[in-house]
Amino acid sequence: MTRIFDEHVIRRVRSLDGAWHFRKDPLNCGKETAWFLGIPRGETVAVPSVWNTEQGNLNYEGVAWYEKHFYSEGGCLRLCFGAVMTEAEVWLDGNYLGSHYGGFSQFDFIVSDVAAGEHRLTVRVDNRFDADSIPQEWVDWYHYGGITRGVSVETLQGICVLCNRLEYTLSEDLKSATGQFVLELYNAGAEQADTEVNISLGGTLVSTGVAELSAGARKEVTLSEFTLENVALWNVGAPELYDVRITTATDDLCDRVGFRKIEVKDGAVLLNGKPVEFRGVNRHEEHPDWGFAFPFGLMKKDIDLALEMGCNAIRGSHYPNSQEFVDLLDERGLMFWSEIPIWGCGFSDEALANETVVRRGLEMHREMVKYYYNHPCIVLWGMHNEIHSYHEAAYRMSKLYYEYLKENGGNRLVVYASCHPLKDICFEFSDLICLNQYFGWYYGYEDDAWEKFLAEFCEHIKTLGMAHKPIVMSEFGCAAIAGCHDDENILWCEENQAKQIAHCLKVFHEHPQVAGSFIWQFFDMRTCLQAGLNRARGFNNKGLMNEYRKPKLAYRAAKELYHEFAAEETDRFDFKG
Ligand code: ADA
Numbered sequence: 330m331t332r333i334f335d336e337h338v339i340r341r342v343r344s345l346d347g348a349w350h351f352r353k354d355p356l357n358c359g360k361e362t363a364w365f366l367g368i369p370r371g372e373t374v375a376v377p378s379v380w381n382t383e384q385g386n387l388n389y390e391g392v393a394w395y396e397k398h399f400y401s402e403g404g405c406l407r408l409c410f411g412a413v414m415t416e417a418e419v420w421l422d423g424n425y426l427g428s429h430y431g432g433f434s435q436f437d438f439i440v441s442d443v444a445a446g447e448h449r450l451t452v453r454v455d456n457r458f459d460a461d462s463i464p465q466e467w468v469d470w471y472h473y474g475g476i477t478r479g480v481s482v483e484t485l486q487g488i489c490v491l492c493n494r495l496e497y498t499l500s501e502d503l504k505s506a507t508g509q510f511v512l513e514l515y516n517a518g519a520e521q522a523d524t525e526v527n528i529s530l531g532g533t534l535v536s537t538g539v540a541e542l543s544a545g546a547r548k549e550v551t552l553s554e555f556t557l558e559n560v561a562l563w564n565v566g567a568p569e570l571y572d573v574r575i576t577t578a579t580d581d582l583c584d585r586v587g588f589r590k591i592e593v594k595d596g597a598v599l600l601n602g603k604p605v606e607f608r609g610v611n612r613h614e615e616h617p618d619w620g621f622a623f624p625f626g627l628m629k630k631d632i633d634l635a636l637e638m639g640c641n642a643i644r645g646s647h648y649p650n651s652q653e654f655v656d657l658l659d660e661r662g663l664m665f666w667s668e669i670p671i672w673g674c675g676f677s678d679e680a681l682a683n684e685t686v687v688r689r690g691l692e693m694h695r696e697m698v699k700y701y702y703n704h705p706c707i708v709l710w711g712m713h714n715e716i717h718s719y720h721e722a723a724y725r726m727s728k729l730y731y732e733y734l735k736e737n738g739g740n741r742l743v744v745y746a747s748c749h750p751l752k753d754i755c756f757e758f759s760d761l762i763c764l765n766q767y768f769g770w771y772y773g774y775e776d777d778a779w780e781k782f783l784a785e786f787c788e789h790i791k792t793l794g795m796a797h798k799p800i801v802m803s804e805f806g807c808a809a810i811a812g813c814h815d816d817e818n819i820l821w822c823e824e825n826q827a828k829q830i831a832h833c834l835k836v837f838h839e840h841p842q843v844a845g846s847f848i849w850q851f852f853d854m855r856t857c858l859q860a861g862l863n864r865a866r867g868f869n870n871k872g873l874m875n876e877y878r879k880p881k882l883a884y885r886a887a888k889e890l891y892h893e894f895a896a897e898e899t900d901r902f903d904f905k906g
Pocket of ligand 1: 469646647714715765804849869871
């Protein structure tokens with residue numbers, strides 16, 4: 330998979346990114362007419378990409394086919410996909426390999442006994458919606474389709490390491506860590522085999538073991554426990570990382586990990602034992618010129634902008650972001666909230682109770698945990714956003730996901746964003762109470778709307794016995810068209826947005842129970858007109874910057890305040906006691 334460092338020194342990996350053959354299939358006849366044996370009369374497109382940015386395809390929603398020819402020395406091949414929007418079916422040389430559902434997670438297929446020579450990889454992509462879709466059709470982002478993240482082919486030999494996670498606990502004084510690596514191994518050989526497995530951390534051998542697997546078997550193996558003294562902790566602004574190298578007799582996997590502790594104590598969020606206030610933004614990994622096939626250079630720029638603004642956290646609204654982005658966050662020391670695309674407004678009560686939807690959501694959580702487990706920057710797992718959290722089906726779904734993530738998700742807080750503060754019945758399944766509210770934009774225009782709301786809400790959670798849970802303002806904001814200037818009370822102008830955001834940030838910062846803010850949103854983004862959302866320009870314009878990263882006045886206002894908050898962080902929490 331695409332990372333910002335080499336994952337393999339031994340294993341042979343070849344990127345299949347670049348020119349692919351492409352053809353839309355609006356009549357959905359490609360399977361019947363066997364396009365997996367060769368797409369007739371296609372055109373050349375780039376992968377990764379979304380088809381919507383190609384001429385004439387802006388609004389295309391349906392099926393499309395992609396084909397790539399490549400040479401291989403043969404043997405056992407692993408075909409890796411970073412993400413396909415939304416459902417993929419895959420063939421190699423006309424042989425069906427399988428399918429994958431979910432537009433924002435990686436997946437792979439292993440094929441053994443592949444002959445040396447030229448091969449044809451075919452992918453049928455379907456981005457249509459139905460009753461079982463996640464997200465449901467109505468979303469506040471664009472309905473893109475395509476192979477949106479990188480594709481690669483790996484040659485597997487002998488016993489290989491497909492995946493790893495480091496489970497660890499830190500000592501009370503945070504000075505040492507006890508951990509163990511859990512590996513997913515695969516035997517690509519034709520016979521039963523065994524191998525020695527060695528793991529080094531920061532260049533020091535910390536764990537060894539022997540694994541035995543029958544031909545073609547996949548197996549989870551836990552290696553011996555180790556203790557690391559004098560741990561250099563991963564922290565906001567001081568992100569210490571350790572290189573990991575796992576080797577078998579024939580294969581290897583490189584990764585990076587960091588050690589840190591996130592917890593809730595006495596009404597505050599503690600990172601490595603110290604109170605932390607989230608100074609965050611919501612960010613869609615989307616750009617009108619690239620859709621969800623977001624360029625690496627722009628990821629880096631977005632992080633530069635977040636740091637310049639004084640942020641210490643980003644919410645990956647509303648789906649798992651690409652590995653490269655999360656790698657950069659690890660490296661630059663920003664906390665991350667990673668969630669799956671269960672997006673509220675479009676989720677009816679029927680969808681919440683639909684067994685396929687609930688199962689697909691759980692699978693998305695499993696994939697997110699599996700592939701992102703080792704990222705120290707991920708401090709929050711997000712289960713869903715703005716669902717009908719007053720409904721019994723939402724309660725059941727939240728319980729299921731919460732229990733899964735608490736049990737399997739490592740040292741993270743598990744949360745969801747609620748827009749039904751006074752009716753919500755699921756708060757017990759969230760370590761923080763995260764609220765999305767839009768006073769000053771959709772409702773509540775009086776000057777003290779936020780103060781009144783927070784006072785009422787805090788009384789309410791007392792009656793629920795949840796006053797000990799920190800509140801996080803996970804979304805708030807208002808729209809402004811970049812370059813539109815007027816009186817600060819006029820909707821859509823930059824002055825109004827800047828005034829509203831600054832007001833919110835001050836109110837939240839001063840409030841003893843609020844543990845931070847995630848402004849909606851970092852950048853303007855293209856949204857879905859066909860789904861009935863009437864958004865000016867066809868964009869959600871609540872960005873602190875426009876889609877081309879041109880700052881609005883609100884960016885400057887937020888920047889000033891976030892820098893002030895950062896400077897007084899320690900005192901503020903001491904004062905809160
Ligand atoms: C919601 C939702 C966001 C966005 C926002 C808005 O809170 O979670 O994705 O749609 O509203 O701009 O209205």
